[in-house]
Amino acid sequence: MAPPLLLLQNIMLTLGGKPLLESAELSVSAGARVCLVGRNGSGKSTLLKIAAGLIEQDGGTRFMQPDATIRYLPQEPDFTGFATALAYVEEGLGPLDDPYRARALLNDLGLTGEEDPRTLSGGEARRVALARVLAPEPDILLLDEPTNHLDLPTIEWLEGELKGLRSALVLISHDRRFLQNLSRQTVWLDRGRTRSLNQGFAGFEAWRDQVLEEEEQQQHKMDRKIAAEEDWLRYGVTARRKRNQRRLAALNTMRSERRQRQSRSGEVQLVATEGKVSGKLVIEADAISKAYGDRDIVKNLSLRVLRGDRLGIVGGNGAGKTTLVKLLTGALAPDSGTVRLGASLQMATLDQSRSSLDPQVSLKDALTGGGSDFVEVNGERKHVIGYMKDFLFGPEQARTPIGQLSGGERGRLMLARALSQPSNLLVLDEPTNDLDLETLDLLQEMLNDYQGTILLVSHDRDFLDRVTTSVLMAEGQGRWIEYAGGYTDMLAQRGFGVEQRQNAAKSAGKAGDKGGDKGVKAETERPASANEKAGKRRLSFKEKHALETLPKKIEELRSVKDKLQKMLDDQDLYQREPEKFAKASEAFAKADAALSSAEEEWLELEILREEIGG
Structure with a gap:
């Protein structure tokens, strides 16, 4: 197994005298798509800041590969000291990064780069902050509520941009659709501890409910046992005798465990105060x-x-x-x-x-x-x-x-x-x-x-x-x-996504009269066919064949990677069979490289096909 780019183990942190994180863990490998979920106040943003190296944990270890690059998107970016939005974005670039990408991303997000950061709206500030972390194309992207204050066209644009990146992602978001579309692994932070599910967010809620149901059954059994022990304490042999001290200590331990289980935050009680019935x-x-x-x-x-x-x-x-x-x-x-x-x-x-x-x-x-x-x-x-x-x-x-x-x-x-x-x-x-x-x-x-x-x-x-x-x-x-x-x-x-239709409307508005019917008509006109686009070549037989066969090849490579990943997830494999571990790690690296190459080739051909209408 390729070693993780970022690894948090047994992270502990206390804030205000109250434990916030207890034995929290996070592992991020190359190309990972992780969503970090949990209730408000559970410590998700804090754990992400520890992963970014912005907060020092009280206990546990944080390891990051020395040559790995990381970028962190905070919920509230700090623009202090920057005269323009472009200056803020460019400051996040590394020496080898393409400075043109900073301006290109701002343009994609509807900004010129000359905006004064002090006068940005919530949505504009979020778009500038996104451009700053996306421009370098880092190895790891840590995104805390990236869709906050964004409109639907921008959210859909961001989804497409993140899907096309090779960066590993760790996402915190309340947007279910966003998480479902992007995640392949879920980390649940609950009462200071993390549980991991090797599936995207789509499978999380059923799994979470099952975990809580099993926990409730265990708590019910513990409650019955505590009741029996308390009955013994009240009416049985006196607890002061030496031979009963161990039993009394066990009872206190169970009580402590029950308090810890019951410390899970309650649920919001939402009831609307309904008035009298309105007219139809x-x-x-x-x-x-x-x-x-x-x-x-x-x-x-x-x-x-x-x-x-x-x-x-x-x-x-x-x-x-x-x-x-x-x-x-x-x-x-x-x-x-x-x-x-x-x-x-x-x-x-x-x-x-x-x-x-x-x-x-x-x-x-x-x-x-x-x-x-x-x-x-x-x-x-x-x-x-x-x-x-x-x-x-x-x-x-x-x-x-x-x-x-x-x-x-x-x-x-x-x-x-x-x-x-x-x-x-x-x-x-x-x-x-x-x-x-x-x-x-x-x-x-x-x-x-x-x-x-x-x-x-x-x-x-x-x-x-x-x-x-x-x-x-x-x-x-x-x-x-x-x-x-x-x-x-x-x-x-x-029949169109939000962003596509709005772009069409903008183009139509420029071509037609302001507020006239030409813009409306232009929205629904069919695109010109390949034969109508003069001077554009057709796809070759080899390119057509690649477009048809690459999706199957990509799925097969993903399947190979998943099998190797499951094998390498065995923590004892290296000690038990080091040779097998080495071969699996090498095969995983080759499959990963082949998958990236196939995906890139398919993407280039798909873009070409769309451009020429083939």
């Missing part, structure tokens, strides 16, 4: 339009939202999603057309920017409005400390200023505030930001049980598929089209 018609928009200067945000949109609908709103950054929501909810007047709201509407809103949170206000006052110790939920008064516990806040955090909360904690606070308000219309603008996967599951279940109507703005494709009954998609130039079903259904009906 919730929102009716009739030919509404809105423009800023010569830019159309919404043009001639007619839409009906009925009680119980779950409408997802999708589009790139700057498409006007938030403006559209304000138009539909009556917070903003259209330039033309009318919006009619149904009877008896009670609206609760969760905004993306968290702008309604005053960083100086305490957590308790943010939930109660100040001057009270109670929150009204579903018509019942509940003490604020109990309500905080429903969202995994400890009593000691009651007076904590909001500005000191983490991103995940602020996300849970926004949910707590929104769900405590009586409503029959929920308006959720990027509710999945900074939430862990377990909380997303519970939020999805709550929304599915919600009896009212939902307007949902989100870039989380999996979440849209699970929650929405229809999707309103930004098609460019102020056009919005509603598609039945979730995000995947929308893609099937459009």
Whole structure:
């Protein structure tokens, strides 16, 4: 087996007197695709920083190959001291790296490189930080929530870019679809320890549930044994006698183990406070339009939202999603057309920017409005400390200023505030930001049980598929089209991915009149055939044959690598059969090189085929 590029063993770390990591491990080999999952606060970001060499662990070992290169994407990049975005990206390049790639990546991400880092939005800052870690094409990429603040076209672009890299990846993300599409190994960080699954994220949740079920059965058996031992302690032979001290020590050990098992964080209790039933018609928009200067945000949109609908709103950054929501909810007047709201509407809103949170206000006052110790939920008064516990806040955090909360904690606070308000219309603008996967599951279940109507703005494709009954998609130039079903259904009906269609719309907009029908027509025109492209050659027989046979060859090489990997995963193989270990390591290296060569050849031929329409 080829030695790992990066290896963490028995990592221990204590923060604030409380153990955060206990015997955590991580192994990253060349070309690995690892997703690191766990609840908010479990220490995922901390473990990634230790892997990057930014934090020193209290115990355990960190090993990295001396010639390996590593790049780390933090959740909040520091632009201090950089005059432009390009300067920040170029500073991350090594002496042998291509400086042109830095500017090319920024252009791909919709930036010029001349932007002032101090004035970047959240999405722009994330794109600049991504360009910095991608430009050098390092041996190992450590990415902490890379999709945060990105729109769907950029997320899909990033997926394609990462799939094409030879770098090993370690990903932390709350975006299920992103993890499913990129990962081949899953590391679960739970209560300070790691468990590893030799599958991508798609197989993780079933495996995790099985592990927790087995753990629950073991805990039940231990509880029964403890009860029997406690009964002996109370009514049996006195524990002060010397021969019974060992049995008493065993009982104390079992109690300690039970406390450790029960230390797993509880679950968020998500219950929406539902108001009275609204009328059947919730929102009716009739030919509404809105423009800023010569830019159309919404043009001639007619839409009906009925009680119980779950409408997802999708589009790139700057498409006007938030403006559209304000138009539909009556917070903003259209330039033309009318919006009619149904009877008896009670609206609760969760905004993306968290702008309604005053960083100086305490957590308790943010939930109660100040001057009270109670929150009204579903018509019942509940003490604020109990309500905080429903969202995994400890009593000691009651007076904590909001500005000191983490991103995940602020996300849970926004949910707590929104769900405590009586409503029959929920308006959720990027509710999945900074939430862990377990909380997303519970939020999805709550929304599915919600009896009212939902307007949902989100870039989380999996979440849209699970929650929405229809999707309103930004098609460019102020056009919005509603598609039945979730995000995947929308893609099937459009026949194009988000980024492809938007690029087509941009090209059409340049060729046609502003806001005219030419742009719409150009989106659906078929591409020119190979015969219509003058001066372009056809694929040779050899190239066609390679395109047909390479996929099978690639699969066979992957299968060989997987078999060799399983053999080399045997930790005792080297000591037991060193010759067999050496041969397997050599075969693995050859298979890896052959696989990389085959994949590169196929990719070059596929690009050529697309360019000439062959």
